[in-house]
Amino acid sequence: MERVFAAISGDFETYGAVEKEGEVLFDRVHSLAEVSENRSRYAPKEFLIRRNENVLYLEEQQRKAVFGIKSCDLKGFYLMDRQILNRDPFYTERRNKTLFVNYVCNTPCEGGFCSSFGGPVLDEFDIQVLREGNDYHIMASDKYDKYFNGCRNDDGSYFTDFKRKFNTEMPPLKVDGLESRIKWNSPIWKEFASRCISCGACNYSCPTCYCFDLYDDGDERKREWDSCVLSGFTSSSAGNIRNGLDERLRQRFYHKFVYFKKSKDEFLCTGCNRCVEDCPVGIDIKEVITHDYSNE
Ligand code: SF4
Ligand code: SF4
Incomplete structure (x- = not known):
C-alpha cells in the first residue's frame, strides 16, 4: 500500500484524513502513515464544492488524490454526480481531477445506517480499501489499475463476505418503497x-x-x-x-x-x-x- 501511495503521489497532490488538534480533518499528506482511518469531523465536500467562491472565473485545478475518505462520504459525491456532474463547471472540473481512495469501515459507527443505502462496500469507487490488520484488500476501477502492478487479484468474494457480516452488525432499515x-x-x-x-x-x-x-x-x-x-x-x-x-x-x-x-x-x-x-x-x-x- 505504501508503494501504491508513492506511485499515486507521483501523479497527484496527496491529501488525507489526519488527526489534528483532537479532530480528524483533511489536509495535505506526504506518506500513508499520516492518513487516519477514523472518520473526518466534517464531510469532505469542500474538495469539490467550496463553501464560498467567486464564480466569475474557473481556475484550472491541480490533480488531487484524497486518502481516507469514508465510503458514506464518497457515496455523497456519486449521488451529486447524478445531478450536477457536467452541468456545474466548478464541480465538474474538480471532480474530474480528483481521485478518491475510500476506506471501508470495519465496524459500524454509532448511529450510522449506511447499510440501508448499500454501504459500506461501494459499487462505484476509484480505489476502495478494506484493511484488516496488516492486510489491505483493494478494489480499483480500471482507470487506476495501473497502480496495482504486482498485487494479487481477488475475485471480490472477500468484500461480499465482509458485507454480509457487516449487515448482521448494522441491519439495514426498510427503505424499499x-x-x-x-x-x-x-x-x-x-x-x-x-x-x-x-x-x-x-x-x-x-x-x-x-x-x-x-x-x-x-x-x-x-x-x-x-x-x-x-x-x-x-x-x-x-x-x-x-x-x-x-x-x-x-x-x-x-x-x-x-x-x-x-x-x-x-x-x-x-x-x-x-x-x-x-x-x-x-x-x-x-x-x-x-x-x-x-x-x-
Ligand atoms: S433539523 Fe436540526 S440541524 Fe437541521 S436546521 Fe433544524 S435544528 Fe438545525
Ligand atoms: S444521514 Fe443522510 S441526510 Fe443525514 S447527513 Fe448523512 S447523507 Fe445527509
Whole structure:
C-alpha cells in the first residue's frame, strides 16, 4: 500500500484524513502513515464544492488524490454526480481531477445506517480499501489499475463476505418503497418544526447536499452553501413558497426520499448520520424512514 501511495503521489497532490488538534480533518499528506482511518469531523465536500467562491472565473485545478475518505462520504459525491456532474463547471472540473481512495469501515459507527443505502462496500469507487490488520484488500476501477502492478487479484468474494457480516452488525432499515409510503400531510413535519431552530447544520454537514445561494459582492459574484431549512431559501420578490418551517423541513426530506428517488432512482442519503450528530435539538432522519405513515 505504501508503494501504491508513492506511485499515486507521483501523479497527484496527496491529501488525507489526519488527526489534528483532537479532530480528524483533511489536509495535505506526504506518506500513508499520516492518513487516519477514523472518520473526518466534517464531510469532505469542500474538495469539490467550496463553501464560498467567486464564480466569475474557473481556475484550472491541480490533480488531487484524497486518502481516507469514508465510503458514506464518497457515496455523497456519486449521488451529486447524478445531478450536477457536467452541468456545474466548478464541480465538474474538480471532480474530474480528483481521485478518491475510500476506506471501508470495519465496524459500524454509532448511529450510522449506511447499510440501508448499500454501504459500506461501494459499487462505484476509484480505489476502495478494506484493511484488516496488516492486510489491505483493494478494489480499483480500471482507470487506476495501473497502480496495482504486482498485487494479487481477488475475485471480490472477500468484500461480499465482509458485507454480509457487516449487515448482521448494522441491519439495514426498510427503505424499499419509502418514496410511496412517506406522507405529505404527516404530523411528523410539524413535530420536527416545533423543535427545529432553523440553523441549517443538517444541510451543511450532509455529504449529499449541494444547494447554493448566489449573490454579488463588490466586483465578485459569489456562490455559497445554502440550506433548504433556512427561511430565505426559495424566497423571491413574490414572497416565499415555503413560509412554514414544517414545509421547509418536509422539503428537505422529500428531496432526499421522494423527488431524487423518482428522478434519479436513488435516495439522496448515504446513512452517514452526520445531520443527526450535528442537530442541536436531536432531530433524527432515521425517524422519517421508520415512521408509520399508514394511518395518516
Ligand atoms: S444521514 Fe443525514 S447527513 Fe448523512 S447523507 Fe443522510 S441526510 Fe445527509
Ligand atoms: S440541524 Fe436540526 S435544528 Fe438545525 S436546521 Fe437541521 S433539523 Fe433544524
